[in-house]
Amino acid sequence: MKTIKIGNLKLANPLILAPMVDVTDLPYRLLCRRAGASLAFTEMLYIDAILHENKKTKNLMKTNKEDKPIGLQITGNSEEEFEKFVKSGKWKDFELIDLNCGCPSLRITGNEAGSYLLRNPEKISRMIKILKKTGKPVTAKIRLGFRKNNVVEVAREIEKAGADALTLHPRLAIDGRDVPAEWSWIKKVKDEIKIPVIGNGDVFSKEDVERMFKETGCDGVMIARGAIGDPLIFERILNYLGNSTRRRRVNDKTRFASDINKKTSIDREELSVEDVKKNLKMFKEYVKLEKKFFGDEGDFGRVKYVGGKFLRGFKGAGNKREELMSFMTIEEIDKFINTLIS
Numbered sequence: 072m073k074t075i076k077i078g079n080l081k082l083a084n085p086l087i088l089a090p091m092v093d094v095t096d097l098p099y100r101l102l103c104r105r106a107g108a109s110l111a112f113t114e115m116l117y118i119d120a121i122l123h124e125n126k127k128t129k130n131l132m133k134t135n136k137e138d139k140p141i142g143l144q145i146t147g148n149s150e151e152e153f154e155k156f157v158k159s160g161k162w163k164d165f166e167l168i169d170l171n172c173g174c175p176s177l178r179i180t181g182n183e184a185g186s187y188l189l190r191n192p193e194k195i196s197r198m199i200k201i202l203k204k205t206g207k208p209v210t211a212k213i214r215l216g217f218r219k220n221n222v223v224e225v226a227r228e229i230e231k232a233g234a235d236a237l238t239l240h241p242r243l244a245i246d247g248r249d250v251p252a253e254w255s256w257i258k259k260v261k262d263e264i265k266i267p268v269i270g271n272g273d274v275f276s277k278e279d280v281e282r283m284f285k286e287t288g289c290d291g292v293m294i295a296r297g298a299i300g301d302p303l304i305f306e307r308i309l310n311y312l313g314n315s316t317r318r319r320r321v322n323d324k325t326r327f328a329s330d331i332n333k334k335t336s337i338d339r340e341e342l343s344v345e346d347v348k349k350n351l352k353m354f355k356e357y358v359k360l361e362k363k364f365f366g367d368e369g370d371f372g373r374v375k376y377v378g379g380k381f382l383r384g385f386k387g388a389g390n391k392r393e394e395l396m397s398f399m400t401i402e403e404i405d406k407f408i409n410t411l412i413s
C-alpha cells in the first residue's frame with residue numbers, strides 16, 4: 072500500500088477524508104478514521120471566526136487524541152489576520168494547516184476568500200509563507216481556477232512558497248457538480264511540481280480510487296461526497312487496494328489500464344445488505360458521539376441531515392428520511408435507529 076508524507080507527517084495510507092461544511096465535525100471524523108481514513112480536516116473556518124471564536128466555532132474546532140492527525144482548514148482575505156492567527160496559537164492542537172482556495176460559495180468569494188484567492192497566486196503565496204511560521208506542515212486545497220484555468224501557475228506558486236502538499240479538485244469555481252472533475256489536470260499538476268499532490272473529485276468507489284491513482288499518478292486521494300453517510304467506504308477501498316495489489320501480481324497488467332481523460336463515474340457503489348446494516352450501526356454510533364461531545368449544544372439540524380445519508384440502500388429510505396426530519400429530540404432519533412436495526 073502506498074503511503075504519503077506531508078512535511079514531517081507520515082500517513083498510514085493515502086486515503087483522506089475531505090473537509091466538508093456541516094459534515095466533518097469530530098464525531099464524523101472519528102467514524103471515518105475508524106474505517107481507515109488516514110487524515111481528516113475540520114470543515115472550512117473563516118479566519119475571522121477563529122480569531123473571535125464563539126461557541127459554534129469552538130465546537131467546530133473540537134478535536135481529541137483519537138482524532139489524529141488532524142488538519143485545520145481556514146480561509147480569509149487579510150494577510151494581517153493571518154499574522155494574528157499565527158500569533159494567537161489557536162492552531163496548536165492541529166498537526167497541519169490547510170488553506171482553502173476552492174470554496175465557490177458567494178458568501179466566501181464575496182469577501183475575496185476561498186476560490187477567489189485563485190485570481191491572485193502571489194497572495195496565496197504570501198498567506199502560505201505566513202502560515203509556515205507556525206512550524207506545522209501547510210497545504211492548500213485548490214480548484215483549476217476561478218473563472219479561467221490558471222492551475223499550473225497557482226500550483227507552482229504554492230510549491231515555491233514552501234507548502235508541503237496540494238489538493239486539487241479539478242473544476243473551475245464557476246463549475247457546477249454536473250461538470251465532471253477533469254482528472255487529467257491532476258496528472259498535469261503532478262508532472263509540474265515535486266510536493267505531494269492529492270487528487271479529489273468524483274471518487275465514489277474503490278474502482279474510482281484505483282483509476283485515479285493509475286491515471287494521474289497522484290500521491291493521495293481525498294473523498295468528500297462518497298463518504299457522507301458511508302464512512303465504511305474507506306474500509307472497502309483499503310480492503311480492495313490490498314487485494315488488488317495481490318491480484319495484479321498474478322494477472323495480466325493491461326487488465327488495469329484505462330484511458331486517461333475517460334469520463335469519471337458518478338455512480339455510487341451499490342451497497343450490500345450487510346453494508347446497509349453496518350451503516351445503520353454507524354448512524355447509531357454517530358448519534359452517540361454527537362451526544363457525547365456536544366450534548367445540548369449539538370447541531371441538531373446537522374445530525375438529521377447527515378443521519379439521513381446513512382439510510383442509503385435501506386428499503387423505503389425516502390419515507391424514513393422524512394420521518395427522521397420530523398423529530399424534535401435526539402432521543403427520538405435514537406429510538407428510530409433502534410427500530411431500524413431490530
Ligand SMILES: Cc1cc2nc3c(=O)[nH]c(=O)nc-3n(C[C@H](O)[C@H](O)[C@H](O)COP(=O)(O)O)c2cc1C
Nearest residue numbers: 089090091092114115212240272273274294295296
Ligand atoms: C457538503 C459539502 C461541504 C463541503 N465543504 C467543504 C469545505 O469546508 N472545505 C473544502 O475545501 N471543500 C468543501 N467541500 C468540497 C469537497 O471537499 C470536495 O472538494 C468536493 O466535494 C469534490 O469531492 P467529491 O467529488 O469527493 O465530493 C464540500 C463539499 C460538500 C459536498
